[in-house]
Amino acid sequence: MSAADSTSVPTGPGDYSPDTSIVVENVTKTFSLRYHRTFKQVTVAKFRGQKTKDEFNAVDDVSFTVKQGESIGLMGLNGSGKSTLLTLINGTMKPDTGQVLTRGRIAGLIATGAGFHPQLSGRDNIYLNAAVFGLTEQETKDRFDDIAAFADIGRHLDSPVGNYSSGMSSRLGFAIAINVDCDIFLADELLAVGDKPFKRKCMAKMEEVRDSGRTLFYVSHAAGSVRRMCDRVLVLENGRLAFDGDVDEGIKFLHYDSDDENNDDEELGADV
Amino acid sequence: MTERPEPAGGTTYVVDAPLAPPAATQGLLEVFRRRYLLKLLVRREINARYSGSFLGLIWSYINPLTQLFIYIVVFGMLLDRGRTEQFAIHIFCGLIVVHFFTETFNAGTRSIVRNKALIRKMALPKEMFPVASMMVSLFHVAPQLVILTVTVLVVGWSPSAVGMAAFVLALGIVMILGTALALVFSVANVYFRDFASVVSIMTNFVRFGVPMIYPYSLVSDRFGAAAEYYLWNPLSNAVLLVQRAFWVGTTEDPAATAATELPDNLIGRGLLMLAISVVLLVIAQLVFRRFENKIPERLT
Numbered sequence: 082m083s084a085a086d087s088t089s090v091p092t093g094p095g096d097y098s099p100d101t102s103i104v105v106e107n108v109t110k111t112f113s114l115r116y117h118r119t120f121k122q123v124t125v126a127k128f129r130g131q132k133t134k135d136e137f138n139a140v141d142d143v144s145f146t147v148k149q150g151e152s153i154g155l156m157g158l159n160g161s162g163k164s165t166l167l168t169l170i171n172g173t174m175k176p177d178t179g180q181v182l183t184r185g186r187i188a189g190l191i192a193t194g195a196g197f198h199p200q201l202s203g204r205d206n207i208y209l210n211a212a213v214f215g216l217t218e219q220e221t222k223d224r225f226d227d228i229a230a231f232a233d234i235g236r237h238l239d240s241p242v243g244n245y246s247s248g249m250s251s252r253l254g255f256a257i258a259i260n261v262d263c264d265i266f267l268a269d270e271l272l273a274v275g276d277k278p279f280k281r282k283c284m285a286k287m288e289e290v291r292d293s294g295r296t297l298f299y300v301s302h303a304a305g306s307v308r309r310m311c312d313r314v315l316v317l318e319n320g321r322l323a324f325d326g327d328v329d330e331g332i333k334f335l336h337y338d339s340d341d342e343n344n345d346d347e348e349l350g351a352d353v
Numbered sequence: 354m355t356e357r358p359e360p361a362g363g364t365t366y367v368v369d370a371p372l373a374p375p376a377a378t379q380g381l382l383e384v385f386r387r388r389y390l391l392k393l394l395v396r397r398e399i400n401a402r403y404s405g406s407f408l409g410l411i412w413s414y415i416n417p418l419t420q421l422f423i424y425i426v427v428f429g430m431l432l433d434r435g436r437t438e439q440f441a442i443h444i445f446c447g448l449i450v451v452h453f454f455t456e457t458f459n460a461g462t463r464s465i466v467r468n469k470a471l472i473r474k475m476a477l478p479k480e481m482f483p484v485a486s487m488m489v490s491l492f493h494v495a496p497q498l499v500i501l502t503v504t505v506l507v508v509g510w511s512p513s514a515v516g517m518a519a520f521v522l523a524l525g526i527v528m529i530l531g532t533a534l535a536l537v538f539s540v541a542n543v544y545f546r547d548f549a550s551v552v553s554i555m556t557n558f559v560r561f562g563v564p565m566i567y568p569y570s571l572v573s574d575r576f577g578a579a580a581e582y583y584l585w586n587p588l589s590n591a592v593l594l595v596q597r598a599f600w601v602g603t604t605e606d607p608a609a610t611a612a613t614e615l616p617d618n619l620i621g622r623g624l625l626m627l628a629i630s631v632v633l634l635v636i637a638q639l640v641f642r643r644f645e646n647k648i649p650e651r652l653t
Contacts, residue, residue: 101372171375171476172375173474175646181375182373182374182375183373184372187375187476191475196471196472196473196474196475197470205397205400209397212390212393213477264370
C-alpha cells in the first residue's frame with residue numbers, strides 16, 4: 082500500500098498482546114515551515130542561493146504503546162507536537178516514517194472544534210459529524226437526545242453553526258464526540274473555551290468514559306486535571322518524547338507542579 | 354491523587370477489533386462502503402448551495418434553460434440557420450454532457466480545499482469529496498433531463514431500449530471520467546491552488562471540443578479519416594450517445610440521421626470509452642493515494 086509497508090517494519094499488528102490499544106512506533110512527522118510560495122519567491126530564492134525548503138520534525142521518532150483502558154495525559158509546551166501526535170493517532174494525518182496502530186473506534190476532538198459546516202444547522206452537523214465518526218443513521222437517532230441534552234444549547238440547535246459562539250460550537254463538538262461509542266477517546270485542549278459548569282460536566286463525563294475501560298488520551302496544560310484524569314503522563318519536547326511514566330513525576334518534569342498546590346478549584350479553569 | 358474505582362464487576366474492557374492503522378482506507382471502495390456519510394455530504398452540498406436562496410432548486414432549471422436559449426438564438430438562428438434538424442435538441446443533448454462534466458471537474462477540483470475544516474480535524478477517506486462533487490453534479494442532471502424529455506416527447510419521440518442504453522452508457526462515461534479527473538486535480542489543487550484556474554480554462558475547451566454546437570457530420574466531412582482522432586475524446590462519444598438516445602428519434606427519418614450524423618458502431622465505441630475511463634480512474638486512485646498523505650498539513 083504505502084511506503085510504510087515496504088521499508089521493513091520489524092513488527093506487525095500480530096506481535097502485540099490483545100489488550101494493546103495504541104501502538105506508536107518510531108513515528109516521525111515532518112512539516113515545512115512554508116508551503117505555498119509564488120513562482121517569483123522561488124525564483125528569487127534560487128537565484129540568491131537561499132534554500133527554498135525549510136523543514137522541521139513536529140513529531141520526532143516517538144515510540145510508545147498504550148494498553149486498553151489506560152488514561153494518558155499528553156503534556157508539553159506550546160508547539161511541542163501534542164496536537165500533531167494526536168492527529169496521527171486519530172488518523173487525520175499519516176506518519177512520514179514509522180507506524181501508528183490503533184484498535185477499535187476512535188472519537189474525540191482535535192484542538193477545540195470539530196469540522197462543522199457553518200451553513201448547516203447544529204442538528205444537521207450532529208448527523209454529519211456522527212457519520213464521520215462512523216455512526217449509522219439509526220445509531221445517531223438513538224443518541225441524538227443525549228447529544229442535544231449534553232450540548233444544552235437550546236433553540237440554537239436549529240440555527241446555522243456559523244452563528245454559534247466558540248463556546249457553543251465546542252460544546253456541541255464535545256457532546257457529539259463523547260456520545261459516540263468509541264474505544265479510544267482523544268481530547269485535545271477541549272476545555273479551553275467552555276464555561277465553568279460545562280468544564281465540570283465534561284470532566285465528570287470523561288471520568289465516566291475512563292472508568293468504563295476505554296482508552297483516554299487527554300491533552301492539557303492543567304496539572305490538576307491531568308492528575309485527576311490520568312494514570313500515565315507523556316511529555317513532548319520539541320517533538321521528541323521526553324518523559325513517559327508516572328503522573329506526578331511527569332508534572333514535576335515539566336515544572337508544572339509548583340504553581341497549583343493551593344488553588345485546587347482554579348485548576349480546571351487553568352486549562353487554557 | 355484520587356483513588357480510582359475498578360471497572361464495574363471486575364471485568365476488563367475488551368475491544369473486538371484488530372490492531373490496524375487508524376487511517377487505513379481502501380480508497381474509493383471505502384467511499385462506497387460508507388455510503389451513508391457520502392449521502393450526507395451530498396445532501397449538505399446541495400443544501401448549502403441553495404441556502405439563503407428564495408427560488409432554491411428552481412435555479413437548477415433556470416440556468417440550463419437560459420443557456421439553451423442563448424445557443425438556439427446564436428447558433429441555431431444566426432450561424433447554423435436550420436442546416437441541422439431539431440438543432441435545439443441537438444444542442445441540449447450536448448449541453449447535458451458538457452454541464453455534467455465541467456461541473457464535476459470544476460467543483461471536484463475545489464472540493465478538498467473547500468472542505469478543509471473537516472479534513473484537518475477528522476479522519477475520513479478524502480476520496481469522499483471529489484466523489485460527492487460528482488454526485489451533486491449528477492443530481493443537477495435530473496432537471497435538465499426533465500426539460501429534455503418533455504421537449505422530445507412534445508416533438509414526437511418515443512423511447513427505445515438501445516437509446517436508453519446509450520444514455521446510461523454516456524452517463525457512466527462522464528461519471529467515471531469526471532471522478533478520475535476530479536481526484537487527480539483535487540489533490541493537485543491542494544499543492545498549488547493554480548490548478549483550479551487551469552481546470553476552468555480546460556473546461557472552456559470542452560464546450561467546443563464536442564459535437565454540440567456543430568453536428569458530427571461536419572467533423573467527418575472536414576477531417577475525413579482524421580475524424581477518428583476526434584472520436585478519441587470520450588466526451589464526444591458521450592455527447593453522440595446522448596444524441597443517439599434523444600435527438601435521432603426526433604428527426605424526420607431517424608435511420609437516415611443515425612447513418613449520416615453518427616459514427617458507426619457507436620455503442621461499441623462507448624463501451625471502449627467506458628473501459629478507458631475505468632482504467633483512468635484506477636490510475637487516478639493510485640496518484641491520489643500517492644499524494645493524499647500530505648493533504649492535511651498543506652491545507653492552511
